[in-house]
Amino acid sequence: MATATQSQVVEPANIGWEQRKRKLLPYGYLSPTLLLLATLTVVPIVTVFLYSLFDNVIVNPNPPEFVGLENYIKALSHRKFRAALSNTMYFATASVVAHFVIGLSFALLLNSRLLAANVKALFRVIYILPWVFTASIIAILWRLLLNPHGVVNFVLLEVGLVPELLEWLSDRDLAIHAVTFINIWSGYPFYLVSFLAGLQGIPDDLYEAGHVDGANSWQLFRFITLPQLRPIIISLALLDFIWTLHQFTLVWMTTGGGSNSEVLSTYTYKAAFSSYEFSEASTLAMVILAMCTFFGIFYVRSQRMTDE
Amino acid sequence: MKRYMFALLMILLLAFSAGIAASQDITLEFQQWWEPELPEGSFRAILDEFEAANPGIKVETISGPYLTTKDQIIASAATGTMADVVGLDGAWVNVLWKQGALASLTQAMADADYDDSELAAQIKLAGETYMIPIANFIYPVFVNLDMLAAAGIDPPSTRAEFAAAAEALTDPDNNVYGWAQPLSLEQPNGIQNDTMSWLWATGGSMLDDMGQPNLVGNEQLAETMAYIKSLHDAGVVAPGSFAMKENEKVEEFVNERVAMIINTLAHFTLIRERNPDLNFDITALPAAEGYDGPRGLPYASWGIGISANTEHTAEAWKLIDFLTSVEGNSKLTSIANAFPGNVNATPDFIQTDELFMTAFEIFQAGYLANEFTGLPAAEELMRRFDEPFQLYLEGDMELGDFLDEAQAEWEDIFS
Numbered sequence: 216m217a218t219a220t221q222s223q224v225v226e227p228a229n230i231g232w233e234q235r236k237r238k239l240l241p242y243g244y245l246s247p248t249l250l251l252l253a254t255l256t257v258v259p260i261v262t263v264f265l266y267s268l269f270d271n272v273i274v275n276p277n278p279p280e281f282v283g284l285e286n287y288i289k290a291l292s293h294r295k296f297r298a299a300l301s302n303t304m305y306f307a308t309a310s311v312v313a314h315f316v317i318g319l320s321f322a323l324l325l326n327s328r329l330l331a332a333n334v335k336a337l338f339r340v341i342y343i344l345p346w347v348f349t350a351s352i353i354a355i356l357w358r359l360l361l362n363p364h365g366v367v368n369f370v371l372l373e374v375g376l377v378p379e380l381l382e383w384l385s386d387r388d389l390a391i392h393a394v395t396f397i398n399i400w401s402g403y404p405f406y407l408v409s410f411l412a413g414l415q416g417i418p419d420d421l422y423e424a425g426h427v428d429g430a431n432s433w434q435l436f437r438f439i440t441l442p443q444l445r446p447i448i449i450s451l452a453l454l455d456f457i458w459t460l461h462q463f464t465l466v467w468m469t470t471g472g473g474s475n476s477e478v479l480s481t482y483t484y485k486a487a488f489s490s491y492e493f494s495e496a497s498t499l500a501m502v503i504l505a506m507c508t509f510f511g512i513f514y515v516r517s518q519r520m521t522d523e
Numbered sequence: 524m525k526r527y528m529f530a531l532l533m534i535l536l537l538a539f540s541a542g543i544a545a546s547q548d549i550t551l552e553f554q555q556w557w558e559p560e561l562p563e564g565s566f567r568a569i570l571d572e573f574e575a576a577n578p579g580i581k582v583e584t585i586s587g588p589y590l591t592t593k594d595q596i597i598a599s600a601a602t603g604t605m606a607d608v609v610g611l612d613g614a615w616v617n618v619l620w621k622q623g624a625l626a627s628l629t630q631a632m633a634d635a636d637y638d639d640s641e642l643a644a645q646i647k648l649a650g651e652t653y654m655i656p657i658a659n660f661i662y663p664v665f666v667n668l669d670m671l672a673a674a675g676i677d678p679p680s681t682r683a684e685f686a687a688a689a690e691a692l693t694d695p696d697n698n699v700y701g702w703a704q705p706l707s708l709e710q711p712n713g714i715q716n717d718t719m720s721w722l723w724a725t726g727g728s729m730l731d732d733m734g735q736p737n738l739v740g741n742e743q744l745a746e747t748m749a750y751i752k753s754l755h756d757a758g759v760v761a762p763g764s765f766a767m768k769e770n771e772k773v774e775e776f777v778n779e780r781v782a783m784i785i786n787t788l789a790h791f792t793l794i795r796e797r798n799p800d801l802n803f804d805i806t807a808l809p810a811a812e813g814y815d816g817p818r819g820l821p822y823a824s825w826g827i828g829i830s831a832n833t834e835h836t837a838e839a840w841k842l843i844d845f846l847t848s849v850e851g852n853s854k855l856t857s858i859a860n861a862f863p864g865n866v867n868a869t870p871d872f873i874q875t876d877e878l879f880m881t882a883f884e885i886f887q888a889g890y891l892a893n894e895f896t897g898l899p900a901a902e903e904l905m906r907r908f909d910e911p912f913q914l915y916l917e918g919d920m921e922l923g924d925f926l927d928e929a930q931a932e933w934e935d936i937f938s
Contacts, residue, residue, distance in 0.1 A: 273601045276623040362771075363762035364698050364780065385765030387917070471709025473913070474765050488594065489903040490936070491618045 260504070266497035273493040286498040296499070298475075299482040306395050306466075306478055307459040311452050313399040318406020318451075319444075325407075326414040346404035354468030357397045358384065390474035394466055398459065406451055413447045414440070446521040453514040457507045479503050549838050550581045554596060555610025557658075557825055557859070558586035565858045572854075573845045580838050582608075600624035607833040608842055611654045611826035613646060613896025619828075620648045621899070626829040628652040631840040641865050642847060646826065646897050654897075656824035657846050658861035660789045662716050663805040663820070663885050670699075670782040678806040682721075682750055685783070685809040689759035692782040701759040703781040704751070705767035706913060711905035712769065714912070715895050716821050717785050722747045723819030723892035724808035730894055736933035738908075738926045745922060746811065748915065755916050765913050777801065787823060788882055791860060805878060807885045819892025820885065825861070862886050900936050907932035 242249075266272045267286055269279035290296055321342050325335050348356070360367050361383035371377040383393040417440065425435045441448075463480035466472060472481035479499065487496035558566045570582045585606055587595065593615060599605040600622045611619070619625050629651040632639055639645065639652075646654035664685075666678045674692055679685040689701025705713040719729060727743035730736065738744060754760050761767070761781050773790055775781040777797045785808065794801060807818050827846065829839045845851045852868035855861075860872055862883070872879045895901040908929045915925035 274597070274618055274622050276621075358766075358771075380762055382763050382765070385763050385767070387913075387919075390766070467709055470766055471707050471711075473706075473708030473910070485903065485906065488597075489906060490900050491597070 263497045263500050266494055267501050270494050272497070274491045279494075282494075286494050287502075290495060290498045290502065295477065295482065296479075299472075299477045299479050302391055302476060303460060303478040303480075305391065306398065306462070307456050309395050310398045310402060310459045311455050313395075314403045314406045314455055315448065315452060317399070317403040319410050321403070321407045322410035322414055323440075325411055342407055343404045345401045346408075348401070350401070350464035351468055353397065353401045354465055357400075358469055361393060384470050385474050387475040390470050390476040394469055394476050397469060398462060398465055401465065402455065402459075405455070409447055409451055410444060413444045417443045446517070449517045450514065450521070453510055453517065457510050457514070460507055460510075461503055548579055548581050549835050550583050551608055551833075551835060551839055551842060552585055552606035553582050553608045553610075553842065554585040554592060554599075554606035555825070555827075556587060556589040556592040557610055558584055559588060561858050566855075569846075569851065569854055569858075573842060573851070576845065577838075577841055580841065582842060603832050605830040605832060607830055607835055608839045609828055609830060611828045613654065613656075613824060613826060613893060614898075614901035616646055616654045616826070616828070616897050617648065617899045617901070620653050624831055625653045626831045626833065626836055626839075628655060628829065628840075628843070631829060631836055631843075634837065635840050635844065637840075637844065641849070641867055643864050643866050644824075644891060648897060654826040654828045655843065655847060655864060656826045657843075657852060657864035658825040658856050658859050659822045659864065659891060660787045660824070660861050661820045661822045661882065661886055661891070662720060662785050662787050662808075663882060664808055665776060665784050665786045665794075665803055665805055667776070667779060667782045668802045668804050670779065678804060679783075679809050680806070681812050682809050683812055686750075686754060686757070686759070689754060689783065690757060693759045695758065698780055700761040700775075700781050702754060702783050703761040703767065703772045703775050704755075704764050705769050705772045706764050706909055707766050707768045708906055708909055710768050711902060711909045713767075713772075714905035714908050715893065716769070716787075716823075717772075718751065718908075718912070719894065720785055720808055720819075720821035720892075721751065723821060723894070724889075725811040725814045726816045726819065728894060735937060736930055738930040738933065741926075743811075745926065748912070748925070749922060750811075752916055752922075764916075776803075785821070788862075788879070789823075789860060791876075791878065805881055805885070807889060818889040820889045822862075822891050822893050824864075824893075824896070825859070904933055904936060907936070 266279075268281060268283060270282045270286070271277055272279045321338075324330075325339060325342070330338075345353070359365055362368075363380045363382050367383070368377070368380050372380070381389065383389050421439050421443070422435055425439055430438065461480050462478070463484065466476060466478050466481050467484065470476040472478065472485065480503070483496050483499040483503065486492045486499060553570075567584070570584065574581055585595075586592075589612075592610065593612065596605060596609055596611075597615065597618065600619050603624075605624055616625070628645070629647075631637075632652070642655060643659070644656050645652040646656070664678075670692055671678060671688070674688070676688050676691055679688045685702075692701040693699065704717045706717075707713065722729060722744055725743060725747070727741075727747065729738060729741070729744060755764070761775055763771075772781070772784050773786060773794065774797075776784045776786070777794055779798075779801070788805075794803065808820070810818055827843055829836060829843070833839055846855060847865050849865055849867050852863045852865040853870055856863045856868060857870040857872060860879070861870070863870060873883045874880075895904065898904055911920055911925040911928040911932075914920040915922060920928075
């Protein structure tokens with residue numbers, strides 16, 4: 216009652232202010248998030264972008280010199296950049312495809328009704344193990360396994376699959392494939408968990424209807440399972456591709472980018488913290504950002520389509 | 524009552540004056556990676572002695588692992604917030620100097636009227652000192668005596684003897700090799716310690732008189748590289764070189780899968796702990812046949828420098844003066860198992876450990892040689908040499924092409 220009385224005595228001049236305040240209020244609530252976003256994301260990106268347009272940044276006491284797009288032209292035309300880009304694309308594409316195939320296969324196995332619950336639980340733990348380790352632990356583990364005198368060579372030699380010791384991480388023909396394999400091993404559980412959740416969400420009615428229509432197992436998989444998992448597949452593939460594009464620790468700690476296994480992230484790190492060429496490193500970082508943004512747009516679109 | 528009031532007043536006055544005295548203390552920030560590598564509390568004890576000898580100066584340590592310290596020092600140099608005193612590696616000095624982040628120690632020494640004749644080495648850039656190595660870890664050849672005895676050979680002294688020994692000790696069927704050469708691109712210090720060291724041991728140099736890259740037309744260097752390739756071609760080098768890191772090389776030696784390695788004295792304790800039964804000795808790096816001059820010894824240092832932004836240069840110098848003094852340097856190098864930065868300092872271990880006595884003899888007979896110290900982007904120089912070197916070792920590149928490419932890469936960095 217008292218509120219009603221007060222609202223009746225509001226001056227007309229204050230009405231505009233009240234409306235403005237009401238409009239501004241949501242922005243007030245958003246301001247902490249916006250401030251955090253600006254501090255943690257926008258400012259660093261803009262700073263790195265500006266560094267990429269200058270020469271002699273950070274480690275040179277002389278004022279930076281504006282060079283425009285010269286750093287981009289220099290970086291993109293360098294043979295080492297092209298080699299790193301090619302390796303990165305192979306590394307990311309092979310990883311995503313293998314993650315998909317292995318993750319989906321294991322998820323289908325674990326979703327099968329043929330296995331007892333306790334067997335499924337055991338395999339869930341085993342399959343998910345690689346996801347438990349950090350990248351540095353994975354790198355150390357596989358360095359030991361793939362050591363010329365390591366377990367892998369021992370087994371392969373004993374079985375007779377290879378004629379001599381293979382230098383998995385230091386042979387120019389093998390290193391990039393070995394690192395990709397390690398990344399596949401460490402990353403498939405993410406797909407497995409996501410696909411398993413997706414499979415468990417597919418209504419049984421659909422499969423029953425398929426059976427009634429006389430569909431075989433392949434047709435059930437092709438026309439029910441895959442379409443039902445489609446939104447998950449697209450999201451996972453795009454996210455995984457973006458994450459793999461800037462995978463650093465695994466490559467750095469296994470080969471250091473040597474033996475023809477240089478990827479963009481290790482190439483950028485070397486430019487920054489080994490050559491101290493921060494302009495070049497900033498340029499490379501912007502190139503990686505552009506690539507990630509390109510795939511990020513597809514991800515956002517796919518998410519929107521899913522929501523709609 | 525008045526008496527109590529008086530006593531209270533006196534206590535307050537004392538506390539106040541003590542507070543003023545405390546606030547007049549100068550606190551030096553000292554960032555380094557040494558403290559975590561030394562026995563717990565031992566480095567602090569040395570600094571406590573410094574504080575006791577220099578009332579009014581306190582030292583606050585900022586300690587972390589080597590790589591973290593490196594990144595933090597370079598980042599803080601860029602923002603002008605570097606600690607007053609910093610631990611330095613010769614590989615970073617140039618970039619910090621370029622940034623104008625280091626104070627001239629030549630000036631600090633002149634201001635303190637310091638006699639630098641006791642210093643074993645000073646790292647100079649443009650004629651002025653910016654880093655003083657206070658603890659040195661030399662890299663002799665570690666040999667497995669039992670394996671050598673089984674093969675009936677003595678520790679090698681020349682390149683030919685080394686090649687013959689490596690061949691005799693190699694037994695691929697049992698995964699045993701004569702030598703290990705780590706060439707990982709992640710840690711390319713194998714180029715410094717396990718590659719260029721062969722050149723320095725024969726009095727050679729990778730730089731010309733002006734300190735510029737001299738890889739092309741350098742006969743000694745070409746011979747050295749060809750010699751190393753001959754070891755690889757002979758199959759006496761442990762497989763996996765191109766991805767091998769220093770710690771893995773040591774592990775191969777500890778586990779008796781490799782008979783000889785070039786290694787830092789800093790690993791003495793580690794090797795003994797990992798394999799107490801390992802019967803090993805050290806010897807100077809083999810020189811080319813016919814060379815009888817002093818042998819250059821590769822080394823790594825714990826260097827020290829002062830920030831250009833410090834407001835306490837005189838106090839910072841006092842700390843360096845203490846750590847490079849005969850007494851301070853002896854104590855530090857004793858706990859670090861390192862050779863001193865002061866020529867008159869004598870670490871304890873030299874008298875108590877036979878292996879260190881041998882090392883000290885090698886140290887005294889040769890000279891410290893690490894041409895990467897103070898060079899621009901030293902680690903990147905090693906890496907860019909490493910890349911074509913691996914191709915050469917694999918037979919995918921000719922010696923001339925490899926040295927041409929390395930020279931071009933180095934000139935790019937120097938320019």
